[in-house]
Every structure is written in structure tokens, then in C-alpha cells.
Amino acid sequence: MNQISIDISRATHAGASDALHSADIKVFGRDVDVHYGTKQALFKVSVDIPANAVTAFIGPSGCGKSTFLRCINRMNDTIPTARVTGVVNIDGVNINDKSVDPVQLRARVGMVFQKPNPFPKSIYENIIYGPKIHGLARAKADFDAIVESSLRKAGLWEEVKDRLHDAGTGLSGGQQQRLCIARAIAVSPEVILMDEPCSALDPIATARIEELIDELRQNYTIIIVTHSMQQAARVSQKTAFFHLGTLVEEGPTTTIFTNPRDKRTQDYITGRFG
Amino acid sequence: MSIALSLPARASTDQPFADHLKRRHRREVIFIVLGIMATSVGLIALAMLVVDLALSGLTRINFDFFTNFPSRRASQAGILSAWVGSLLVMLVTASIGIPLGVAAGIYLEEYAPRNIWTNIVEINVSNLAGVPSIVYGLLALGLFVYGFGTGRSIFTAGLTLALLILPIIIVSTREAIRAVPWSLREAAYGIGATKWQVTRDHVLPAAIPGILTGVIIGISRAIGETAPLVTIGALSFIAFLPPSPVTGTFPFISFAWMFEGFTVLPIQLFNWVSRPGQDFHANAAAAGLVLLAVTLMLNAVAIYFRYQLRKKLKW
Numbered sequence: 001m002n003q004i005s006i007d008i009s010r011a012t013h014a015g016a017s018d019a020l021h022s023a024d025i026k027v028f029g030r031d032v033d034v035h036y037g038t039k040q041a042l043f044k045v046s047v048d049i050p051a052n053a054v055t056a057f058i059g060p061s062g063c064g065k066s067t068f069l070r071c072i073n074r075m076n077d078t079i080p081t082a083r084v085t086g087v088v089n090i091d092g093v094n095i096n097d098k099s100v101d102p103v104q105l106r107a108r109v110g111m112v113f114q115k116p117n118p119f120p121k122s123i124y125e126n127i128i129y130g131p132k133i134h135g136l137a138r139a140k141a142d143f144d145a146i147v148e149s150s151l152r153k154a155g156l157w158e159e160v161k162d163r164l165h166d167a168g169t170g171l172s173g174g175q176q177q178r179l180c181i182a183r184a185i186a187v188s189p190e191v192i193l194m195d196e197p198c199s200a201l202d203p204i205a206t207a208r209i210e211e212l213i214d215e216l217r218q219n220y221t222i223i224i225v226t227h228s229m230q231q232a233a234r235v236s237q238k239t240a241f242f243h244l245g246t247l248v249e250e251g252p253t254t255t256i257f258t259n260p261r262d263k264r265t266q267d268y269i270t271g272r273f274g
Numbered sequence: 275m276s277i278a279l280s281l282p283a284r285a286s287t288d289q290p291f292a293d294h295l296k297r298r299h300r301r302e303v304i305f306i307v308l309g310i311m312a313t314s315v316g317l318i319a320l321a322m323l324v325v326d327l328a329l330s331g332l333t334r335i336n337f338d339f340f341t342n343f344p345s346r347r348a349s350q351a352g353i354l355s356a357w358v359g360s361l362l363v364m365l366v367t368a369s370i371g372i373p374l375g376v377a378a379g380i381y382l383e384e385y386a387p388r389n390i391w392t393n394i395v396e397i398n399v400s401n402l403a404g405v406p407s408i409v410y411g412l413l414a415l416g417l418f419v420y421g422f423g424t425g426r427s428i429f430t431a432g433l434t435l436a437l438l439i440l441p442i443i444i445v446s447t448r449e450a451i452r453a454v455p456w457s458l459r460e461a462a463y464g465i466g467a468t469k470w471q472v473t474r475d476h477v478l479p480a481a482i483p484g485i486l487t488g489v490i491i492g493i494s495r496a497i498g499e500t501a502p503l504v505t506i507g508a509l510s511f512i513a514f515l516p517p518s519p520v521t522g523t524f525p526f527i528s529f530a531w532m533f534e535g536f537t538v539l540p541i542q543l544f545n546w547v548s549r550p551g552q553d554f555h556a557n558a559a560a561a562g563l564v565l566l567a568v569t570l571m572l573n574a575v576a577i578y579f580r581y582q583l584r585k586k587l588k589w
Contacts, residue, residue, distance in 0.1 A: 078463055080388060106466035113464070117457040119476060120587045129475070130465035167588030180461070187465055
């Protein structure tokens with residue numbers, strides 16, 4: 001506990017010097033190590049995620065950015081060989097603590113995956129599955145309302161309102177991904193994790209998702225892993241650069257892209273490797 | 275652009291390339307011919323079997339054949355006790371073997387930690403699939419008939435055959451579950467489903483068509499089994515039916531039938547075929563036709579269910 005309070009003071013101290021950091025820190029990691037079997041994937045990663053903003057994780061393949069993302073909703077728990085140590089803190093609670101139920105955590109921290117993965121059910125059923133298992137609604141009218149508001153927030157309502165009972169998998173790739181975003185929104189999370197949400201999409205669908213991300217940050221804290229530096233620059237307010245399992249540098253997106261401190265960051269964003 | 279266009283143009287006029295291409299196409303044709311031959315061996319053998327059975331047995335198949343008990347006179351002998359016995363034994367086998375096998379398969383694949391113990395269980399399950407069926411009969415004789423005192427009954431037979439098909443169902447359940455894409459589980463975990471919810475709501479519905487395939491294979495295997503049932507003491511001549519499962523008095527359902535003696539179609543068939551005389555051999559052929567038909571019918575039911583369940587999935 002002692003360590004956590006020190007870390008919070010560090011975060012607020014940094015915030016005083018920077019307009020972005022003066023925003024509330026919603027999520028932070030301290031000295032997070034992740035092992036998959038005998039292989040260490042993450043080394044002492046510490047990072048602050050501001051509330052109601054988009055934070056981008058960038059870095060070359062295998063640098064650990066997705067691994068860290070999956071620490072924030074304890075998705076690594078589903079991999080038997082994975083072992084996570086260190087502190088991941090959301091709203092002052094260390095989610096790696098034994099008392100935290102990952103099921104409850106994942107209702108607060110939604111996730112959107114690299115490949116759109118709607119359930120092989122109807123659009124309607126895709127949206128209501130989360131609210132149903134969490135007991136957020138009982139009456140059909142409530143479910144109907146959740147479906148409409150989630151799809152509206154995900155910018156998909158107009159396209160699918162006449163075929164809510166058609167298969168979610170029958171939609172185009174970009175629509176499927178927005179359906180997955182709507183599915184995540186339906187349980188009213190506070191944080192949304194996005195693991196390369198546009199890597200399987202064409203440029204137009206990508207632009208549509210990026211617009212959506214920008215709208216969503218009003219109400220949600222968003223963390224996006226991306227391979228595209230342009231995307232990070234377009235959608236995020238804060239960027240963290242990972243390399244070989246370590247966090248090299250974090251800061252306001254404009255600073256990272258115009259004036260990086262570390263040579264590795266500079267080499268990566270100028271396209272010298274990665 | 276010019277490179278992309280000129281490369282195949284040059285290559286296709288290249289003599290070695292063209293020769294090689296011809297060889298490649300020829301191999302394709304050779305494989306197709308071999309494949310058709312391999313497929314027809316199985317089909318022709320099956321067709322000959324059915325035709326042979328039909329030629330000698332079809333004349334015996336009439337209404338009386340199904341409603342008569344076995345008799346010393348071939349022309350009056352029927353398979354009533356045998357087909358009723360087969361159906362009742364299958365009922366017990368399916369209602370015990372399928373839930374046990376599917377539950378074990380789900381546990382081993384989704385829940386069990388990967389360690390030396392589960393590896394041992396896994397090896398044993400695969401080995402069980404290869405144990406000769408008569409050994410199951412011996413086990414059942416010692417364990418059920420003498421140990422638990424369940425008698426030489428329909429219940430014992432169903433239990434024995436359930437054990438026999440258990441490994442088949444476990445293995446096919448595990449394979450069907452393993453084929454469900456990981457991304458589907460992640461999607462459900464990602465919105466806060468518990469492991470059981472992930473399994474029940476997403477993994478199982480996606481895996482059920484594959485599980486049913488295993489069930490079909492298992493039941494088809496069980497219905498043709500003779501050796502283990504002879505071992506536990508199935509009767510070969512039986513001129514009565516077990517009591518009806520539905521009764522006229524409260525509570526209207528009776529399980530007394532489970533503890534009756536029984537025979538099944540393959541035993542009846544064997545019994546007739548081992549008798550001298552052409553007449554009884556015709557009976558055996560007719561019983562063989564019925565056994566085939568019953569197997570096909572059970573499969574058809576399972577395939578219909580599989581089709582309906584697949585349609586419900588909206589991949």
C-alpha cells in the first residue's frame with residue numbers, strides 16, 4: 001500500500017508541470033512484469049493513463065503493448081501460463097489484488113479486439129449479452145433501450161436498425177467492429193481497451209472508427225494499441241512507446257511525435273525500425 | 275507494371291515450365307482417379323452387403339416379423355424382444371453415456387489444469403477407446419452384475435455400453451471444443467462472462483454439432499455390440515417384453531423395465547445365423563437389415579438435430 005501512495009504522488013507531481021497530466025489519472029501501472037511460461041514479456045512497466053482521453057500504445061511487433069493492455073482487464077488470467085506481477089491501479093484500487101473479481105473488473109473495463117469477433121448470434125443478442133449476464137436489465141423494453149443507445153453511441157444504429165435480428169457476422173468488417181464497440185459499451189464500462197481495432201479494416205472503415213473513438217472519449221477512458229503511428233497521432237492525446245517489453249517513453253502525443261526524449265522513440269517514429 | 279505482366283508471359287512460353295506444368299496437371303488427374311477408386315471400394319462393399327442381405331432376408335420382413343417373439347419355427351420367429359431390447363438398452367446408454375462423456379470432455383478441455391495428472395487421465399481416456407469391447411463385458415460382469423448386483427439386466431447392458439462409448443464421446447467433445455476459435459471466448463470474457471457462462475453460452479453451442487458427430491459414432495458402435503452383452507449374460511431366447519415404462523397407476527412411470535432380462539438385435543442375429551437351416555439364415559439376414567435400418571434411423575435423427583443446431587449459429 002505504501003508504494004502505491006508514493007506512486008500517486010509521483011503522478012500528481014508530474015501533472016503539475018503538464019496540462020494533460022493535470023487531468024485525473026484513471027489508470028496507472030507500476031513495475032508491471034508479465035511472464036508467459038519462462039519467457040518474460042514485460043519488464044517493470046509503469047505508465048499513467050488520463051481519464052476521459054485517448055491514450056495510444058505504440059511500438060514494434062512483440063514489444064509488449066498488447067500484453068500490457070491485457071493487464072488492465074486481467075485478460076492474461078485466461079492464459080494458463082501467464083503470470084502478472086506489479087500494480088495496476090484503477091480509481092485507487094489495485095486490480096491485481098486477490099479481492100478483485102475479474103468478472104466485475106471486466107464489466108468496468110471493456111475490450112475491443114484486433115479481429116472483429118461478434119458472437120455467432122443476432123445483432124440484438126450480441127448487444128444484450130453483457131447486460132443480461134450482469135443483470136443490468138430485465139424487461140424487454142430495457143433491453144431494447146440498451147440496444148438502441150449502444151448502437152447509436154457506436155454510430156451503427158442507422159445502418160442496422162431494420163435488421164437487428166440478423167446475424168452480427170453478416171455485417172461488413174467495419175460494421176462488425178463497431179458492433180463489438182457497441183457490445184462493450186452496452187455494459188457501461190468506464191475504460192475501453194482497444195487492441196489494434198482497425199488493423200483488419202479498410203481505410204474508410206478505419207476513419208469511421210477513429211471518428212467514433214474521438215466521440216467516445218467524452219465519456220470513456222480509452223486506451224488503444226496501434227501499429228499505425230499516424231493513427232496514434234490522429235486519435236490520441238497521450239502516447240506511450242514500448243520497445244522490447246519496456247516502456248521507453250510516455251507523454252503528450254504532440255511531444256512524443258515532435259520532440260521525443262529517447263533516441264529509440266525518435267528512430268521508431270521516423271521509421272528507422274519497426 | 276511491365277515486370278508483373280512480362281513474368282508470367284515469359285514463364286508460360288518457357289519449355290521446361292510448360293513440360294512441368296503438364297506433369298503437374300497429369301498428377302492432378304491421377305489423384306482424382308485414385309480418389310474415386312478408393313471411395314468406390316467402400317461404397318461398393320456396402321452396397322453388396324446390403325444387396326446380399328436384402329436378397330436373402332427381404333422376403334422375411336413383414337409386419338409379423340416385428341411383432342412376433344422368437345420361435346422354434348423359423349417362419350413364425352420374429353424380433354419383437356430383440357428390437358425392443360436394443361432400443362431400451364440404447365436409451366439407457368445414451369442417457370448415461372452422453373451427459374457423462376460431454377461433461378468430462380468439457381472439464382478436461384476447458385477447466386482441468388495442464389499437469390501430470392490430467393496428462394495421465396488423457397492418456398487413459400485415449401487408451402480406453404482402444405480396449406476390446408469384450409473386456410468391457412468382463413468388467414461389467416464383475417463390477418455391475420456381481421459387485422453392485424444390478425443383474426443381467428437392461429440397466430447393466432446400458433451401463434456397459436455407456437462405458438464403451440464414453441471415450442469416443444469424450445474425445446470428440448474435446449476436439450469439437452478445441453475447434454471453437456479462441457477469439458469467441460475472448461469476446462465473452464471481455465465483457466465479463468464467467469468461465470461457465472463462456473462455456474455454456476458460447477463454446478458449447480459452437481461445439482455441439484461436432485459433439486453430436488461423436489455421439490452418432492458412439493451410438494452406432496454401441497447398437498452393433500454383441501460380445502460385452504453376451505459376457506454379462508444377455509438372453510438369447512426370450513419370449514416376453516419388459517414391463518412398460520408408462521403405467522396406468524400413479525406415478526405413471528415405472529423403471530421396472532430396466533431390471534429385466536433382455537436380448538438385442540445383434541445377439542438375435544448371431545443366434546439365428548449359428549443355427550443350421552436356410553430358413554433361420556434368412557431370418558438372420560432380415561434381422562441384419564433391420565439393424566442397419568435402425569442404425570441409419572438413429573443417425574438420421576442425430577444428423578437432423580445437428581443440422582438444426584448449426585442453423586442456429588450465425589457464423
